Amino acid sequence: MNHVRITQRQLISLLVLVRMTPQTLNCTTLNIVRIPTIGLIADLIGTALAVPLVYLVAKASAGRPGETFFARTRRVLGKPVGTIVCVWITIFFLLIPLMVLGSVGNSFSTAIMPDTPMLVFVVVLAFLAANAARRGLEVVGRLSEVLAPAVVTALLSIAVFSVNRMDFGYLRPIFLPGGYGDLVAPVSSVFSYFTMFTVIAMLLPHLDSPRSGIANSLAALLICGALIVIMCIAMISTFGPTTNAIVLHAFALARTASIGTFFERFEVLMMVVWTTGAATTAAVFIWAAAEAIGEAFSLRTSAAIAYPLGWIVSLFSLTSLNTTFRFFDFSTGPWVIFSAATAVLVTGLSLFIAIADRRKETNPG
């Protein structure tokens, strides 16, 4: 493993961008609820459920600076099992940029530039992401350090400047017409978004102060949770009962935002958020997938795989959008199960490896 380093701020920025980007596209959790406030409750519960996941993965990863999750897996479980785990998680890592790039391309084509084929957005963003991933985690980290504050400011601006369109009465009633069963699907959906945080198993070994990884990861999680709740409140208050019928919620919210009656067109900010967020998210996961493949096949250098991975991602984004794209959606059953299983696998293995290492350290013989 090459010893590139990212700072704590870069780690937080990366994680915030990774989590918030899909939230600004199809906020599918709000589409699958009968009453919009159930989406808000699900956001709160889903974020809370993600805390132990992030804590455990961060705790296990922060203890072994310089060694990625895959290297540890292969060392402890042996090469065959370690390789299978690597392949599984590589698929997971590649599906995320596939979904995000496909969604961004589709969103641009649907909402802003209907004449331009989706291909243009997907290919350009995939190339940008692969290029950043090829140049290493430091480049992606520096990029996100600049972009994340801009994205957070843009999202907060959109929420704040929509306030004159909001009716907070729409946050009521808070009730579950079908009982607690109503919460299962939306909470699973929110949690499935947070499984993207498993990438910290790859990032923390590169952190300049690995011990601070737990606090930084949890800080990123809480920032994301707060932003998601704020955006969700803004959306429900603005769109009321039509919230679950809207696609591209954040974009629709941006279209209603204005400063007085003289400054409108906040949707331009969404174009910035989508472009930068999708490129950074794809770069992080393409980098992580390249690292994983490098570990699985014991390659001397994994950076060169970034470009082929970028092309694969863009190809599948384009070809699977209208056919199997629904599978690759954060709210659909198969994805929820797959991502949850991956989260459990990463968490379980991280803990197992940490315990095994500790035993070995206390019992060297």
Add this chain to the structure above:
Amino acid sequence: MTRMQWLAAFIALALLPLVSGCWGRQEIEDFAFVTMAGVDLGQNPGEVMLTVHIAKPSAVAGSGVMAEERRVSIVSATGPTVGAASESLAEMLPRRITWAHSTIIAIGEEYARAGIAGLIDFLARAESTRETAVLVVVKDGTALDLMSAEHGLDEIPSTAVLGMIRNAAYITPTSVISTVNDVLKLLETPGVDVTIAGMQVRPLQAVTDPSTDTPGMLERSARSPGEPEESAGSPGMFEHAMFSPGVLKRASLSSIVEMSGVAVFRGDRLVGWLNQEQSRGFRWLRGDVVSSVVVLTDPTDSLTTVSMRAMSARTHVNTAIAGGRPVVTVQAEIRANIGDSDVPPDSDAPESSRSLKTALESVIQAEVAAMIDQTARELQSDIFGFGTAVYRASPREWQQLEGQWSDLLRQIEVDIDVHAKLPQTGLSVWGH
């Protein structure tokens, strides 16, 4: 140069054509900007007529005195749906229509009575429309009437109409501002009905153009030499698509546009109107009055008229179900100043102040009661959202009541308690 450098140079040259411009570029001069749109029923059953104002950039950019040339072009097209009619407009225009600057959507009364769901759906789905556009219903007329009318002060009709609605909503306040998003929300919210600002076009004089029966049509000034006068505004004008005659030049003002209360809907259909007093009653109930002049007859002297300027209104509405029918308790607090008076009242005299407050409270109470009578009992429309209050307070109870809510509205029991405060006398203490 090495072979790789040659290859790189070749690839760079080959990619050059791709960087000559955006793929889906859209030049501003290719667009026809819709500033206002209107929807009416077409002449044939099931047909919708869509009329749009297209901004004429050269005319809009003109400066100085009121220009002779109209700032907008009026184009109409028909189709089975609003979307289809919008597509038909493309056949009439050399430019591509964009709705992004459309601030007013006018609805003819007949179309509103038939249901506005199709229009709202079109506005919510299309990518270039804006959900912040304000809706207006044309009372006793068509959207085309409103869009053909000239405005004395403002040359761009959408700006004039928007200004009038804002004034009526904030100053009088005898109207409401309902955006596409507002209506969309209300249509989907249980227990509340839609209200939209009403406008009316009244002819000031006989039709200016003898060739057409449509009031407000202006004289066609760009007629080709030898072209028969009858061609303008011929009976075929409502066919597939058309330009309204006389769109090139402004002519004498032939009609007056004025606010006309509030259009009341049940579901997506217009069912009736609130007059201006009832409209203000609705605003008192909503508690969003920021300014309003209430004219009173001085209780101590029936020959004296006093106008009170309400500065703010705060309302607390409590809705409950008692004995199987809705019981509404309204508590309103109004702050008002003395506006003007034939004989200035002595505001320091307790009995004078008390009698003015009582008179003001009675007027407001009467306006609110008249509004509830008209909407809930006559039209069976819940424009305030008493049903929503029940739904939010006890959603399970609402599930049982929802089906019979419009019947329950007839039996609504309302207890209105208005409390007025007269803190100031304006900028004058004359009369003390």
